[in-house]
Amino acid sequence: MGSGKTTVGKALAELKQQPLIDLDQLIEQQEKKPITAIFKDDGEAYFRQVEHDALIQTFEYEGIVSTGGGVIERADNRAWLTDKQVVFLETPWSMIVERLKHDKTRPLWQQGLAEKEHLFNRRQPFYEEVSRCVIDTRISTPTELAKRIMTQLGR
Ligand SMILES: Nc1ncnc2c1ncn2[C@@H]1O[C@H](COP(=O)(O)OP(=O)(O)O)[C@@H](O)[C@H]1O
Ligand SMILES: O=C(O)C1=C[C@@H](OP(=O)(O)O)[C@@H](O)[C@H](O)C1
Numbered sequence: 001m002g003s004g005k006t007t008v009g010k011a012l013a014e015l016k017q018q019p020l021i022d023l024d025q026l027i028e029q030q031e032k033k034p035i036t037a038i039f040k041d042d043g044e045a046y047f048r049q050v051e052h053d054a055l056i057q058t059f060e061y062e063g064i065v066s067t068g069g070g071v072i073e074r075a076d077n078r079a080w081l082t083d084k085q086v087v088f089l090e091t092p093w094s095m096i097v098e099r100l101k102h103d104k105t106r107p108l109w110q111q112g113l114a115e116k117e118h119l120f121n122r123r124q125p126f127y128e129e130v131s132r133c134v135i136d137t138r139i140s141t142p143t144e145l146a147k148r149i150m151t152q153l154g155r
């Protein structure tokens with residue numbers, strides 16, 4: 001949440017002239033309701049299953065995929081991601097808090113600060129485990145980050 005996956009994914013797709021799938025947007029289209037409503041009506045476990053199915057659907061898709069930050073929660077998702085060109089947008093906790101200070105669209109962001117920080121810390125090793133390249137997002141614009149991703153991945 002808040003590292004810039006959706007924004008940088010869009011910039012990367014524009015630079016590379018490739019299509020983009022944002023998994024959250026795909027899920028919202030398929031479920032015909034916003035993520036907040038899916039969490040509220042159907043629960044997180046249901047969302048995680050739909051998210052898993054959406055991730056698998058991107059197999060053989062030639063383009064950019066921006067995932068939600070919780071995709072690495074499931075071991076089967078992490079296993080699926082390990083041979084893909086996964087980019088980890090490494091962002092300090094303080095910067096995430098600043099970027100998302102007015103956010104109401106991410107259900108897990110609506111909980112207490114300590115719980116969110118715990119979630120952030122618990123997930124860091126998972127991101128490191130699945131990523132092929134790590135990009136420091138601190139001082140660059142989304143377009144600059146997209147260029148760095150292209151350089152680091154060698155195309
Ligand atoms: N490199 C960046 N520098 C400054 N702000 C950014 C950057 N990347 C994203 N943002 C901002 O942070 C917020 C979250 O970005 P978003 O792309 O939705 O993140 P994610 O998809 O990882 O949750 C948005 O308001 C976006 O404009
Ligand atoms: O971290 C998470 O568990 C989630 C992150 C969100 O996506 P972003 O990482 O794009 O905010 C979205 O998939 C959902 O609210 C759950």
Ligand SMILES: [Mg+2]
Nearest residue numbers: 005006067068
């Ligand atoms: Mg996003």
